[in-house]
Amino acid sequence: MLGLPKGSLEESTKNLFAKAGWKITSSSRSYKPSIDDPELDGRFVRAQEVSRYVEHGFFDCGLTGHDWILENESDVVEVCDLIYSKASVQKSRWVLCVPENSSVQKPEDLAGKRIATELLGTVKRYFAARNIPVLVEFSWGATEVKVPDLVDAIVDITETGSSLRANKLRIVDTLLVTNTKLIANKKSWANPAKRKKIETIALLLRGALEAGSKVGLKMNLPKAALDAVLKALPALRNPTISPLSSPDWVALETIIDESVVREIIPQLKALGAEGIVEYPLNKVVY
Secondary structure: OEEEEEOOOHHHHHHHHHHHOOOEEOOOOOOOOEEOOOOOOEEEEEHHHHHHHHHHOOOOEEEEEHHHHHHHOOOOEEEEEEOOOOOOOOOEEEEEEEEOOOOOOOHHHHOOOEEEEOOHHHHHHHHHHOOOOOEEEEOOOOHHHHOOOOOOEEEEEEOOOHHHHHOOEEEEEEEEEEOEEEEEOHHHHHOHHHHHHHHHHHHHHHHHHHHOOEEEEEEEEEHHHHHHHHHHOOOOOOOEEEEOOOOOEEEEEEEEEHHHHHHHHHHHHHOOOEEEEEEEOOOOOO
């Protein structure tokens, strides 16, 4: 039984599973998806709740943020990191923010003040650990617009900081860096059959994420140019080299970071490579 995050992560999670080899389909109002694997069943629930249901055993495993595992103080197995979100493949931060023109420069300056956040328990523990007396209230959303009229500061999640800047907010401190994780129930993890399935899911999801930043590249080139091409080519491992019908030519295939392709292809062409083909990847498993 698999716990899947409903809401902002839903579509990106379904896309990730599709690249990993599982087709998950559901209607916009359905919480029970169809998965093309007879060994898997699942439910969509809010990411905030997944770790609790995994800990209690309703889910054998699930995907949720590191932040919600800490917030719920869930006792689960953290199987692997899966760094992706609705809009990017970078980690997010929960940050303490005040209006740009606020006199607050450090957390201690908020003593006696009111703070709004969705991450209620974590924020209370943060200030308690520093012996800073504050009033922390739960925010149901649109947290950025509550300062300075309703509260003195907020703790909210950000990836790029663009929303904070748009609302004229300034970061005072970072409480937590978070990303999506695959987690497992402890009893399920101790079950050999379930653990094997969970490890397979982890392997293929990681492979799908790894493939997102890489491409395959293959080409034909003269043997005389092989050494020069190998020096120019940043490969994941040693590239595959195969003979062609012409004894003076070889075929070369490799995997490289997509970000360097636009720089490397002109170099390869100048070194004598021909028939250069770039292709996307679904999974890269180390």
